[in-house]
Amino acid sequence: MTTRSSLTLPALLLTLTVACGLTACSSSSKMPAPPGSSGSAAGADSYQQVIDDAPVAAASDIPAGSLMAKIKARGTLNVGGTDAAALFALKDPVSGKVTGFDAGLADMLAKYIIGKPSTNRVQIDVTTREVLLQNGTVDSVLATYTITPARAQKVGFAGPYYSSGDAILVKSSDTAITKPSDLNGKSVCTETSSTAANDIKQFAPSAKVVLFQTNAECQQAVEQGRTDAYVLDQALLLGDAARDKNVKVVGQPFTDEPYGIGVPLSSPEMKTFVDNWLKLIESDGEWARLWKATIGTELSGDAPTPPVVGSAAGS
Amino acid sequence: MPTAVLSQLGDGLLVTVEMTALAFAGALVLGVLLAICRISPVPPLRLAGAAYVTAFRNIPLLVLLVLFVFGMPEVGLLYPLFATVALTMALYWAAFVCEVVRSGVRTVPRGQIEAARALGLTFTQCLRFVVIPQALRSMVQPLGSVFIGLALGTSLAAAVGVPELTGQAQLVTLKYDNPLTSFALTTAVYVAITLTSGLIAGRIERKVAIKR
Numbered sequence: 003m004t005t006r007s008s009l010t011l012p013a014l015l016l017t018l019t020v021a022c023g024l025t026a027c028s029s030s031s032k033m034p035a036p037p038g039s040s041g042s043a044a045g046a047d048s049y050q051q052v053i054d055d056a057p058v059a060a061a062s063d064i065p066a067g068s069l070m071a072k073i074k075a076r077g078t079l080n081v082g083g084t085d086a087a088a089l090f091a092l093k094d095p096v097s098g099k100v101t102g103f104d105a106g107l108a109d110m111l112a113k114y115i116i117g118k119p120s121t122n123r124v125q126i127d128v129t130t131r132e133v134l135l136q137n138g139t140v141d142s143v144l145a146t147y148t149i150t151p152a153r154a155q156k157v158g159f160a161g162p163y164y165s166s167g168d169a170i171l172v173k174s175s176d177t178a179i180t181k182p183s184d185l186n187g188k189s190v191c192t193e194t195s196s197t198a199a200n201d202i203k204q205f206a207p208s209a210k211v212v213l214f215q216t217n218a219e220c221q222q223a224v225e226q227g228r229t230d231a232y233v234l235d236q237a238l239l240l241g242d243a244a245r246d247k248n249v250k251v252v253g254q255p256f257t258d259e260p261y262g263i264g265v266p267l268s269s270p271e272m273k274t275f276v277d278n279w280l281k282l283i284e285s286d287g288e289w290a291r292l293w294k295a296t297i298g299t300e301l302s303g304d305a306p307t308p309p310v311v312g313s314a315a316g317s
Numbered sequence: 318m319p320t321a322v323l324s325q326l327g328d329g330l331l332v333t334v335e336m337t338a339l340a341f342a343g344a345l346v347l348g349v350l351l352a353i354c355r356i357s358p359v360p361p362l363r364l365a366g367a368a369y370v371t372a373f374r375n376i377p378l379l380v381l382l383v384l385f386v387f388g389m390p391e392v393g394l395l396y397p398l399f400a401t402v403a404l405t406m407a408l409y410w411a412a413f414v415c416e417v418v419r420s421g422v423r424t425v426p427r428g429q430i431e432a433a434r435a436l437g438l439t440f441t442q443c444l445r446f447v448v449i450p451q452a453l454r455s456m457v458q459p460l461g462s463v464f465i466g467l468a469l470g471t472s473l474a475a476a477v478g479v480p481e482l483t484g485q486a487q488l489v490t491l492k493y494d495n496p497l498t499s500f501a502l503t504t505a506v507y508v509a510i511t512l513t514s515g516l517i518a519g520r521i522e523r524k525v526a527i528k529r
């Protein structure tokens with residue numbers, strides 16, 4: 003009981019700060035509209051189309067007594083996620099709908115199990131993900147959740163379903179920073195909940211790490227010159243740079259961030275089930291269509307080849 | 318948990334203590350000035366004081382922090398994060414200090430002031446010997462509460478990039494994936510800070526209490 007309350011209090015505080023920080027930021031007139039919130043009608047249509055076309059599992063795939071059977075009986079999939087990550091899971095302030103690559107996968111997984119894309123979104127952050135999976139509050143976590151062997155001791159990881167890596171975002175006028183070692187002695191910001199904080203320390207030990215709650219705040223900090231650079235997963239940074247010409251992404255990803263779907267460690271059948279579902283949507287082209295409708299709206303070119311399921315240490 | 322973690326949390330604690338001390342000192346100075354405005358006989362000063370208190374007391378601290386940290390650079394005022402956050406905290410808590418001081422002065426019964434004047438004390442003597450000694454005593458506990466609020470409020474600085482105790486706990490969590498331990502430690506430190514300041518305020522209050 004004591005451990006529970008000592009966790010939930012800071013967790014609550016963090017959730018509050020995230021929510022408030024976001025509200026305060028989106029009121030700033032300079033903030034560009036994020037994709038997904040006011041995306042083109044064609045993009046929105048194809049996103050919905052992907053989910054409408056998503057497969058549904060055969061009854062024989064859901065054995066009685068499994069976690070999937072419980073979810074099916076309940077009628078909703080409890081998904082741990084966020085609603086503040088552009089391209090992956092971003093809430094439309096008008097409709098209240100969360101869209102993006104992660105959000106789309108959550109809907110598709112719910113549809114695969116239940117027959118309709120019915121999800122119940124639970125806000126999570128880095129301090130609560132493992133605990134919420136362990137105590138059964140959520141059935142899965144889909145939130146650019148990097149698979150690491152240390153985390154795999156506490157939760158099961160299906161996937162990886164996406165591969166990204168840390169990149170560097172700087173002001174457009176900056177020419178001094180082109181690679182990770184250039185960050186030494188500089189102030190570098192990243193999101194509070196990202197593993198990038200550790201990566202910065204590893205690749206540039208004398209960099210000064212500054213943590214902000216949201217992507218928008220980090221981007222703003224670079225633009226204002228408060229920090230020299232912003233390090234985060236390349237896919238998210240490219241989204242920022244595409245919307246804002248005052249910043250640019252330099253160099254190529256210098257780490258490997260395989261994203262997995264977190265499932266309870268106590269339900270190994272769920273991990274196998276989700277792995278099989280991933281293989282199915284990757285082979286039938288659904289994965290690539292979802293990529294096109296989300297991340298692909300900001301990145302040019304064809305959908306990348308998804309990482310091989312089970313290829314990451316810990317998956 | 319390795320000792321590196323403890324030293325990291327120690328660094329954070331130092332920043333928390335520094336920020337608490339700086340912001341409280343700033344809030345005290347500004348708060349007293351504001352209170353003087355609010356009880357002064359000059360209407361525009363009273364109005365300005367009241368407007369300040371109303372504005373700052375009714376905006377959540379976190380919103381103020383985000384506003385100052387990301388808003389000030391927009392108008393060309395780019396100061397270090399620590400300074401910006403400490404200033405914002407001082408401005409915010411000054412509104413509360415002002416109300417404590419004002420109500421402290423109001424606890425001195427009017428009759429006493431009238432009696433002092435009747436005895437021939439000048440305005441300054443009246444303040445020095447009658448009003449301020451009594452007013453200060455009744456401010457001890459409320460100021461203690463403001464101090465506790467401020468000490469706990471510094472944790473919000475983590476949301477805008479200041480690596481104080483909560484911020485360091487977040488970094489440690491990212492590194493070791495062990496949120497329970499780092500947050501349990503952090504919680505214990507905050508409780509220690511607030512309990513100690515509560516106890517000290519209680520002690521001072523008992524020492525200076527006036528029986529009425």
